[in-house]
Amino acid sequence: MKKYLYCMQGIVYKELIRFLKQKSRFFSALVRPLLWLFIFSVGFRTALGLAITPPYETYITYETYIVPGLVGMVLLFNGMQSSLTMIFDREMGSMKILLTSYINRNYLLFCKMFATSVVSTIQAITFLIVAKLYGVDIENVAILVTIPIIMISSIILNAFALFISSVIKQLENFATVMNFVIFPMFFLSSALYPLWKIKDSSIFLFNLSSCNPFTYIVEAIRFSLYMKFDLQVFLILAISLAISLIMAFLGFKSKKVNHS
Template sequence: MRKLYYCALGIIYKELLRFIKQKSRFFSALVRPLLWLFIFSVGFKSALGLAIIPPYETYITYETYIVPGLVGMILLFNGMQSSLAMIFDREMGSMKILLTSNISRSYLLFCKMFATGIVSTIQATVFLFIAFLYGIDIPTLGYFLVIPVILFTSIILNAFALFISSVIKQLENFASVMNFVIFPMFFLSSALYPLWKIKDSSLFLYEVCVLNPFTYIVEFVRFTLYLKFDLNTFLIILGIFIITLTLAFIGYNTKNVLKR
């Protein structure tokens, strides 16, 4: 147990140290959501009227609606950045050495996901604080309750990103994969607009959004921020958590690692 503890501590320390040294990574993670919050929401506010829908109990502004989705954006992009770092580590040999140690590969991968999740949680928390200063109305207790939810959902996206990195053989292919994974996941969800509005415009796109796991991550964050709990969303998130972890562990088994 002592060995596992120090192993986890070392991986978390390395990830936090990398995060502290790469200050541009912190600011770049905030630029995208802040652009949506401060600039794009101004234009969309007049075009999109929002009815009273759960978890909201009154009419809300557009910028209030998109805050949970922008939190999801931070987690999604950080997850893919961790995937890029994993590909680099694997090509340089450090990850191959780490995964062939006498410590369980599944445990090492989970520690990597957890460490990246901590970094993502820090960035998302800073964004929520800026949103609070901007005047977004969120219950005070919601800020505290959402922190473990952000960490949990971040691990899901990190696991999905690790699975993607396990099938990418060249670092140069990452950009194209990012375009075909990140942007469809984000835009085909409830991050920027309610599903009922999508359904009114296109039933096909609505069905795609319903099947998108990222939709449930955003809704889980949204409901928690406003002190509500949706059992169906929680069960779906739990199922996604198990599936993504399984895919990540399978993607980085001994056979696949040694092949590369």
């Protein structure tokens, strides 16, 4: 049992050290959501009127609405970036050695996802603190309550990204593939606008957004930030976690790692 604990500690420690050394990675992860919060939301504030919708009990500003979606943006981009490092580690880094060890491969992959979720959570909490200082109404207790949901959401996105990375043969193809994954997932969700607004414009896009797992990640974060519970949202989140882990494990099950 101790060897598995040491393994997880080592992978988490390695990921944290890499994160601390790459300070640009920390700031770049915050630039995108802060641009939306500080600049784009000002322009959309008057264009997008927001009626009372769960979990909100009163009319809210556009900045308040998009904060959960921007937290999801941090998790989404960080998960995809982490899977990029996984491709490198799998070919010539430390993960190549670990995947050939006697420790269960699925456990190693889960440790990698958990380590990424720790880093993503630090970035997401930092963003929430900045948003709170900016004037968005978020309670301190709510931020603490949201941490487990953020970590689970990060694991889901990272597992999905790892599955994609398992079928990419060349590092050069990764960025292209990710662009076809990240942007549709983000924009076809409730991150920037409520689904009922999408429904008013296009039933087809509404149906796509309703089937998008990222929508339920955003909604789970939204409900958690306001300490509300929606059974359907959290049930779909749990199902997404199970499916994404299975996809990641199956994706790496057949990978051949060169021992030489």
